[in-house]
Amino acid sequence: MRPCQVVPLEAALPDSGPSDVTICDVALNRVASVTRLREALSRLHAPGNPLLCLIHEKNHHLTMQAQAIGATEILQIDGSHDALCTRLIELFGLVEDDGRLDERRRRLARVGIVKAGLAFSGMFDAAATGEPVSPELLEQGSDAVLDSVRQADIRTWLDVVWNHDDVTYQHCLLVAGLAAAFAQKLGFRDQDQRLLSQAALLHDIGKAQVPLDILNKPDRLTPEEMAVMRTHPVVGHELLLRQPGFDPRLLDVVRHHHEYLDGSGYPDGLRGAEISDLNRLTTICDIYAALIERRAYKPPLSPDHALSIMVEMGGKLDQALLHAFRAVVAAIGPGASEE
Known part of the structure; x- marks a missing residue:
């Protein structure tokens, strides 16, 4: 198992350093949330590492906003737990194999x-x-x-x-x-x-x-x-x-x-x-x-x-x-x- 850390946006940001894979589940249609998310990513996400952004509806604005924060992957949450797990396994596999x-x-x-x-x-x-x-x-x-x-x-x-x-x-x-x-x-x-x-x-x-x-x-x-x-x-x-x-x-x-x-x-x-x-x-x-x-x-x-x-x-x-x-x-x- 890989270590996992959940960071609520309203909480103080930890000093644990950047993660191998970052997953964002944030309301991207709210300016305050996006601003706080950018701050968190600047501390917790290393450029070049996978950044998976979850969106809760198929929406062009949300997709563009996810891209704007640097998402390397965008996944719509449609009740498919298996799809999310499969993609996470693939992403962690990429991290373990730099090639x-x-x-x-x-x-x-x-x-x-x-x-x-x-x-x-x-x-x-x-x-x-x-x-x-x-x-x-x-x-x-x-x-x-x-x-x-x-x-x-x-x-x-x-x-x-x-x-x-x-x-x-x-x-x-x-x-x-x-x-x-x-x-x-x-x-x-x-x-x-x-x-x-x-x-x-x-x-x-x-x-x-x-x-x-x-x-x-x-x-x-x-x-x-x-x-x-x-x-x-x-x-x-x-x-x-x-x-x-x-x-x-x-x-x-x-x-x-x-x-x-x-x-x-x-x-x-x-x-x-x-x-x-x-x-x-x-x-x-x-x-x-x-x-x-x-x-x-x-x-x-x-x-x-x-x-x-x-x-x-x-x-x-x-x-x-x-x-x-x-x-x-x-x-x-x-x-x-x-x-």
Whole structure:
């Protein structure tokens, strides 16, 4: 038998440390209960371990709320004691066999990456030929990223994405995964998690119209090539302006994700309050992804090294948000990109 501890939400939280498997049976339609549950999970649940959330009716809102608190499994309580026992046995089996748990996470990550990758490719191919970019594809792709990072964890997501050779594909999925993890660590509401993930997945859509010999060049770009590459924010923004269906906040990110708080960014030299919070968040994920990604002409930086470089950028980035981003870096683990 495995040790089991029942923790009522109204009771003082124990100092027993994180559990192998956490089971939540809480009224997720009550704000106070969810707030208290988040506090309890921050103490009693280790990220990456199974988190089984029980819901008492088939309800989309309850399901989304369970996902928002990080549930890796959601089970509807319908009077089937056997179903609950069977799933618990399976979950404890995964904990006892780290290899099985790792493989399960990789499988979840691969499924999410395939779904997000297909959505991204569909949008990118449409943009390359001047056809309308589908808002529905963006929603499908961002939801796949959010679900996968929530269930598989950010480290596994990055490990799988790093195996892809296409530079733009790899970069945008890295940024989207980091943005999803960041939004979840910040405790964003579901709609705000989705908005940030969509911004990350869409931010480089303008690169679809950059010549392939520049976009896929295996070496560093020349100054002339870099000037062409730097047109992608304006190109992407103008492309999406010509069609309906996209949140103006997303268009702002497509145009301004290379702006810096000190005014030294491009294309419009925005500074300070002119740069939205959504842009600040996306820019942090964008820069971090570029530092840890694997390129033929440069070795990837370790998670901690990449973060230290961004800290040294000082007033260019929102340092308060960057400090909060440390939680994502911690979840990736030391030396992850160099393995």
